[in-house]
Amino acid sequence: MKYVDANLVAKKMNGRLAANHISQIIFLLATLIGLVVLVILFYRVLMDGLGWINFDFLTNRLSTRPERAGIMGALLGTLWLMIVVAPVTMLLGIGTAIYLEEYAKKGRMHSFIQTNISNLAGVPSIVFGILGLTVFVRGLGFGNIVLAGGLTMSLLVLPIVVVASQEALRAVPQFLREASYGMGATKWQTIKNVVLPAAIPGILTGLILALSRAVGETAPLVVIGIPALLIPFPNGIFDKFTVLPMQIYYWTIDASIVEEYANLAAATIVVLLVVLLIMNSIAVMIRNKYQKRY
Amino acid sequence: MTTLTDSVEVTDSTKEDKNIVYDTKNLNLWYGDDQALRDINLQITENEVTAIIGPSGCGKSTYLKTLNRMVELVPVVRTSGEILYRGKNIFDKTYQVETLRTNVGMVFQKPNPFPKSIYDNIAYGPRIHGIKNKKILDEIVEKSLRGAAIWDEVKDRLKDNAYGMSGGQQQRLCIARCLAIEPDVILMDEPTSALDPISTLKVEDLIQELKKSYSIIIVTHNMQQAARISDKTAFFLSGEVIEFSDTDKMFSNPKNKQTEDYITGRFG
Numbered sequence: 192m193k194y195v196d197a198n199l200v201a202k203k204m205n206g207r208l209a210a211n212h213i214s215q216i217i218f219l220l221a222t223l224i225g226l227v228v229l230v231i232l233f234y235r236v237l238m239d240g241l242g243w244i245n246f247d248f249l250t251n252r253l254s255t256r257p258e259r260a261g262i263m264g265a266l267l268g269t270l271w272l273m274i275v276v277a278p279v280t281m282l283l284g285i286g287t288a289i290y291l292e293e294y295a296k297k298g299r300m301h302s303f304i305q306t307n308i309s310n311l312a313g314v315p316s317i318v319f320g321i322l323g324l325t326v327f328v329r330g331l332g333f334g335n336i337v338l339a340g341g342l343t344m345s346l347l348v349l350p351i352v353v354v355a356s357q358e359a360l361r362a363v364p365q366f367l368r369e370a371s372y373g374m375g376a377t378k379w380q381t382i383k384n385v386v387l388p389a390a391i392p393g394i395l396t397g398l399i400l401a402l403s404r405a406v407g408e409t410a411p412l413v414v415i416g417i418p419a420l421l422i423p424f425p426n427g428i429f430d431k432f433t434v435l436p437m438q439i440y441y442w443t444i445d446a447s448i449v450e451e452y453a454n455l456a457a458a459t460i461v462v463l464l465v466v467l468l469i470m471n472s473i474a475v476m477i478r479n480k481y482q483k484r485y
Numbered sequence: 486m487t488t489l490t491d492s493v494e495v496t497d498s499t500k501e502d503k504n505i506v507y508d509t510k511n512l513n514l515w516y517g518d519d520q521a522l523r524d525i526n527l528q529i530t531e532n533e534v535t536a537i538i539g540p541s542g543c544g545k546s547t548y549l550k551t552l553n554r555m556v557e558l559v560p561v562v563r564t565s566g567e568i569l570y571r572g573k574n575i576f577d578k579t580y581q582v583e584t585l586r587t588n589v590g591m592v593f594q595k596p597n598p599f600p601k602s603i604y605d606n607i608a609y610g611p612r613i614h615g616i617k618n619k620k621i622l623d624e625i626v627e628k629s630l631r632g633a634a635i636w637d638e639v640k641d642r643l644k645d646n647a648y649g650m651s652g653g654q655q656q657r658l659c660i661a662r663c664l665a666i667e668p669d670v671i672l673m674d675e676p677t678s679a680l681d682p683i684s685t686l687k688v689e690d691l692i693q694e695l696k697k698s699y700s701i702i703i704v705t706h707n708m709q710q711a712a713r714i715s716d717k718t719a720f721f722l723s724g725e726v727i728e729f730s731d732t733d734k735m736f737s738n739p740k741n742k743q744t745e746d747y748i749t750g751r752f753g
Contacts, residue, residue: 296560368558369558373555374609374613375583375586375614376613385599
């Protein structure tokens with residue numbers, strides 16, 4: 192007497208295969224719905240905005256007259272913002288990750304800090320805006336300049352860099368550290384010469400993803416009080432500024448007053464998406480190039 | 486008369502002390518609550534190959550890693566007792582572990598070159614100890630690679646990444662890298678277990694050559710290897726030293742029943 196009855200198996204086989212097929216279709220639909228919505232969004236944005244993108248649009252100053260309005264100011268503002276955010280998050284983020292992974296004793300304190308960094312990643316971005324307003328704009332009296340916005344954004348994306356860097360450091364095989372310690376190297380020499388070079392690709396990937404998040408964020412800057420209409424270009428980190436998503440935000444709001452603003456907003460979305468896609472592609476390229484070296 | 490005999494004995498023991506590299510006294514070690522080493526007492530002699538054998542989990546690798554305090558990379562390790570290296574207790578609070586590891590090189594079970602060029606792998610040790618002069622580094626690299634009998638194979642591709650070498654070459658590179666810090670003692674943790682027989686033979690020949698200038702302590706799973714290359718052998722079982730004597734004696738006439746069972750292959 193066999194427990195697995197061949198007749199019974201044969202009888203139920205078609206049903207089982209059908210169930211498998213149906214599951215496959217359900218999961219495919221789940222995937223497609225997200226994709227379709229994205230495609231529709233792209234289509235609409237491209238239809239509304241593509242016709243408005245030209246050299247003048249990219250290089251002109253902001254204007255209340257739609258046909259003369261350009262986004263050079265917002266592009267420069269985004270660039271200056273990145274110039275603040277990149278080094279600040281790099282130093283603070285990698286520093287924190289190195290401390291937590293390489294130096295800190297694993298214990299209660301360590302898990303407390305670790306948990307809070309993860310919690311920080313879940314804090315809504317508008318709360319960071321209020322923090323920035325309190326500490327940098329008012330507390331330190333910076334006003335709504337690039338530096339204040341950049342520092343606020345740095346805090347916002349810091350957890351991303353910390354977590355990505357920690358993962359990159361953890362992925363460096365222990366035997367490389369052992370080889371270095373075994374020759375009498377100090378911890379810092381080991382980190383500097385062996386661990387960091389091996390972890391850099393992963394850290395860079397995290398850094399670029401964090402930057403692209405900062406480029407796309409709007410809420411904290413709304414709270415800080417970025418001007419709705421800013422004609423002069425920002426020329427440094429102490430100037431007032433606006434950024435691409437802020438520009439989109441104000442044009443979208445004012446589209447009820449001037450209809451063409453909707454097209455300007457769409458055109459700016461296209462530019463912003465291109466910038467973000469390029470940044471994300473670079474991150475993916477770095478990741479693929481240096482994957483699995485051990 | 487008593488005083489005379491006493492003084493003779495003292496002279497004898499000091500004379501012997503000169504040749505003792507490591508003196509382990511009542512060493513106990515715990516990983517958390519598990520005791521891995523129990524009351525180890527061992528003396529390692531200069532310019533000899535000391536083999537440590539025993540079944541898996543007997544504490545032989547742990548003991549080796551305690552000799553350069555590498556075992557402390559595991560966060561929950563506790564020890565008691567002393568290990569005197571050249572007369573100084575390496576567990577002293579003031580003892581600098583970096584200095585110890587500069588004097589005591591280590592070769593690991595799996596070849597672990599850095600993902601750098603062959604040259605940079607060898608120059609790593611001298612560089613971290615402050616040697617920057619290119620000419621001196623060149624000399625050290627050549628001398629170390631020659632010392633590890635691999636110079637002829639790699640001299641034309643010093644700038645190539647070490648990951649392009651075969652496993653056996655990588656292990657000899659790691660030995661060369663260890664020689665570059667001009668150590669006094671070399672610890673080897675099953676250095677041939679990941680290698681093919683021919684590479685193993687090369688490394689064994691190399692060990693014979695190296696013992697003229699270095700004191701070598703080697704952990705091995707391979708009893709024939711211990712018999713072939715070592716002068717003294719320590720047999721570990723369940724964290725204890727069961728027997729420690731000249732290799733010839735141990736393999737021809739083991740004193741302990743458990744040692745005999747192990748080396749004749751009846752268990753382990």
